[in-house]
Amino acid sequence: MTNQASWNELTPQQHQVIVNGGTEAPGSGALLDNKADGTYTCARCGSPLFISNSKFDSGCGWPSFDDSIPGAVRELPDADGSRVEIRCMQCDGHLGHVFLGERITAKNTRHCVNSLSIQFETGHKQVAFFAGGCFWGVEHLLQQIEGVSKVDSGYMGGETESPSYRQVCTGATGHTETVRITYDPDLVDFETLAKAFFELHDPTQVDRQHNDVGTQYRSAVFFSGPEQEAVTRKLISILEGQGLKVATEVSPAGVFWPAEPEHQDYLEHNPDGYMCHVPKKRF
Numbered sequence: 001m002t003n004q005a006s007w008n009e010l011t012p013q014q015h016q017v018i019v020n021g022g023t024e025a026p027g028s029g030a031l032l033d034n035k036a037d038g039t040y041t042c043a044r045c046g047s048p049l050f051i052s053n054s055k056f057d058s059g060c061g062w063p064s065f066d067d068s069i070p071g072a073v074r075e076l077p078d079a080d081g082s083r084v085e086i087r088c089m090q091c092d093g094h095l096g097h098v099f100l101g102e103r104i105t106a107k108n109t110r111h112c113v114n115s116l117s118i119q120f121e122t123g124h125k126q127v128a129f130f131a132g133g134c135f136w137g138v139e140h141l142l143q144q145i146e147g148v149s150k151v152d153s154g155y156m157g158g159e160t161e162s163p164s165y166r167q168v169c170t171g172a173t174g175h176t177e178t179v180r181i182t183y184d185p186d187l188v189d190f191e192t193l194a195k196a197f198f199e200l201h202d203p204t205q206v207d208r209q210h211n212d213v214g215t216q217y218r219s220a221v222f223f224s225g226p227e228q229e230a231v232t233r234k235l236i237s238i239l240e241g242q243g244l245k246v247a248t249e250v251s252p253a254g255v256f257w258p259a260e261p262e263h264q265d266y267l268e269h270n271p272d273g274y275m276c277h278v279p280k281k282r283f
Contacts, residue, residue: 007044007091017116018044018093021079026061029115034063039125040118045091048125048182049073049118050111058110062096063118066107069126070225071253073098073111086111090256093117125149128181128193129156129222129253132201133209135177136266137277141200142181147188152180153266154258156222157251165260171214176249178222180256191231194221198235200279203248210276220249239282 016022031040040050040063049072050065058064071089075098078085086095096113104110132138135153143151155163158174168175181193201209201219209217223229229250236246258264267273 008046010044011116014043014116017114021085021094023096024062024114024116029063031063031115031118031120032061034120036120036122037124038120038122040065040113040120041125042088042091042093042095043117043119044093045088046119047072047088047090048127049088049095050113051124056105058104058112060110060112063113063115064104065111065113066105066109068111070228072127072224086113088117089253123149124184124186125182126185126190127224127253128183128190128228129178129224129256130181130193130197131156131176131178131218131220131222131249132197132203133177133217133219133276134212134274135179135259135263136273137275138177138197138200139179139265140267140275141277141279142179142193142196145183145188145193145196147186148181148183148193150182152182152256152258153263154178154180154256156254156256157220157249162257165263168216169214171216174215175257176216176218176220177259178220178256180258190228191235194228194231194235195283197221198239198248199282200277202280203236203239203246204244206247212276218249219247220251222251222253224253235283242282 037052039048054065054067074087074089083097086098095117099110139151139153155175156178157176160173163173203219207215207218221232
């Protein structure tokens with residue numbers, strides 16, 4: 001779950017669905033008949049969940065999608081003991097249910113989602129998670145890439161829920177300083193972002209990045225889906241072919257905890273602030 005300070009304020013109706021696991025009346029949702037091209041995001045935390053090209057008319061009375069953005073949705077047994085509930089991976093908000101085997105679309109899947117749980121934004125969006133030392137510099141450099149719409153600094157890879165910066169800096173939570181990249185795959189692909197990531201830091205350093213030392217500064221790519229994993233491992237293979245001993249961790253994306261507001265866009269607000277990243281051409 002994300003830090004609650006970064007969540008959107010919910011209406012009483014949204015709270016009943018997202019927090020209490022309720023269901024809006026069929027046919028009542030504002031996004032049921034929306035056919036515009038864009039991305040459906042979590043109404044509570046804003047994480048991208050579904051792309052418009054996966055939306056279809058199932059006739060069930062709720063917005064339906066036959067696919068979700070990789071790593072965006074969590075499935076778990078419903079409290080009724082028969083259905084499969086779907087929740088936002090990043091804030092654990094209730095979205096609806098997923099049904100398989102109905103043969104409505106070629107993917108044979110229906111994510112049945114409450115309109116109150118989601119918002120619609122124009123433009124296609126995907127997410128990527130990179131850790132390469134102090135997140136101030138990683139954020140600053142990656143957000144300059146065309147096609148990147150937003151970069152958030154935060155923490156991933158640990159066990160402590162809702163960790164603070166001070167806690168993460170002790171190294172005891174297991175997290176590493178991580179950035180979440182929200183990008184338009186029509187303008188920039190994951191491989192371009194991953195190449196930039198491997199070039200803006202030293203991926204051979206273990207549990208450090210230059211003067212910043214500790215497991216919280218380790219290099220990592222937290223992938224969302226098999227395509228991101230395959231691209232990451234391909235690039236690491238190329239670097240190893242150059243003789244580099246790459247220490248970058250490659251793991252599935254877990255819960256991303258946004259850092260405190262003062263760490264967001266830090267170098268934009270503090271132009272004289274410290275940045276330990278010196279980009280170096282590697283590909």
